Amino acid sequence: MRLSTVILPIQRWSEGKQVWRHAEELGFHAAYTYDHLSWRVPFRDGPWFGALPTLTAAATVTQSMRLGTLVTSPNFRHPVTLAKELISLDDVSGGRITLGIGAGGSGFDATALGQEPWTPRERADRFGEFVPLLDRLLTEGSVSQRGSFYSATEVRNLPGCVQRPRLPFAVAATGPRGMRLAARYGQAWVTTGDPKLYETGTPEQSVAALRGQVERLGEACADLGRDAAELGKVLLHGFTPDRNGPLESVEAFVDFAGRHRELGFTEIAVHWPIPGTGFAADRAVFERIATEAAARLG
Template sequence: MRLSTVILPVRRWSEGGRDQWLRAEELGFHAAYTYDHLSWRSFRDGPWFGALPTLTAAAAVTDRLRLGTLVTSPNFRHPVTLAKELISLDDVSGGRVTLGIGAGGTGFDATALGQEPWTPRERADRFGEFVPLLDRLLTEDAVSSEGDFYTAHEARNIPGCVQRPRLPFAVAATGPRGMRLAARYGQAWVTTGDPKLYEDGTPEQSVDAVRGQLDRLADACAGIGRDAAELDRILLTGFTPDRTDPLRSVDAFVDFAGRHAALGIDELVIHWPIPDSDFAADQAVFEKIAVEVPAQLG
């Protein structure tokens, strides 16, 4: 099992932001991701920087660490401009980028451009058009396409990605349409567990829910003749009923990780601690987990 982290873009680069990404590489994390939002929940009235510029800066100061978004969505992105930025980021990083991508939600991003929030069906419809077009834009030199939501007119993306045929997609999905997109276009699948269990569920119920999601992913893959084992399976932690409890000690985290490894999860992503927030945790314990747990899990 791989262990990764997610670093929220809440610190100025010159005031500790740079140091976090360097430290993530020093600690041996497989990857460091960041949220691709314009703002997020309780952080809305504080500092929040752009995901892709932050990742570009991180790419320039690291050598081995994979970098990515968890997750990008159509809420304020267009496939044509996003593809150009991703190709540039992949080039700067030397081919170390993974695009986490999802349908988006109803948070601040959903209305920041002045639109009404999309319904779940509208988000699914847009996502179903967004992902295939982005796939083409990242793999073809020139693309023209006219859809219900997104249009590309002779969009050029030369020389393309360093990673071939393109940088990997980690598709966040729980519903049937999203699962089919993950099966067809994903190199990885992402879950945060079942949000319905966050407040009142139990850790055991959460594990059962993730098991069910994995079963549905396997069905979606079987439906197109793809082996589900070809996809990496990523759990972004912090949104299951146990929340930050696994970060209280190395033993607690090993237990948490073991239960999910048994399901088939092969990458766990833990939030870099942020004091006085939902992601508060002991930095020393966090770093001890980063160093000691991968060797214990094998």
């Protein structure tokens, strides 16, 4: 079981770089950040910096920790420009980038470019075209393709990624179409659990729902003749009914992680503590979890 963290891009780099350095010092497997133009309250009205420039800067102050988005979406991205930036970022980092990618939601990003928010079906349609084109752009030297939503004309991305055949995709998905994309293109799969259980569900119901998601992922892999064990399975902590309970002590976190390891999860990403928000946590306990829990989980 790997333990990673999510560092929200809310600090000027003069302060933020210390957080990324410290995350590596604590031994986190990876440090991710959200790829949004702005996010929910209270972050909506405060500082919020771009994900890819932040990760580029983080690559220059860390040495071995993996870095990535959790997650990027088509809400304001295009595969052609995103591919060029990712290849550059993978180069700067020395091949340490993971692209967390999902279909996006209906938040502030959904209308920032002046469009009407897409329906769930429209998001799935776009995502189903976005991921395969991005895969081609990151693995082929020259790409031309005309799609319903995204096109590329003689796009060249030489020399390609440092990681071969391309940097890994961690595909966020809970529905059948997203699961199929994860099974076909993903090196990992990401979930936050069942959002319907967040307010009124129980931890036991959440575990059952996650078990069902893992089973459906396995079915999607089987349909493609792929072994589901090949995919990493990442749980983004903080959106299940237990909220931040697992961060109250090392023992609580080890118990939480152990229950999810039994479901097949291979990585848990916890948010770097932010006082006065839903991601508040005791910093000393958080650091003990980072340094002790992963070793106890094996």
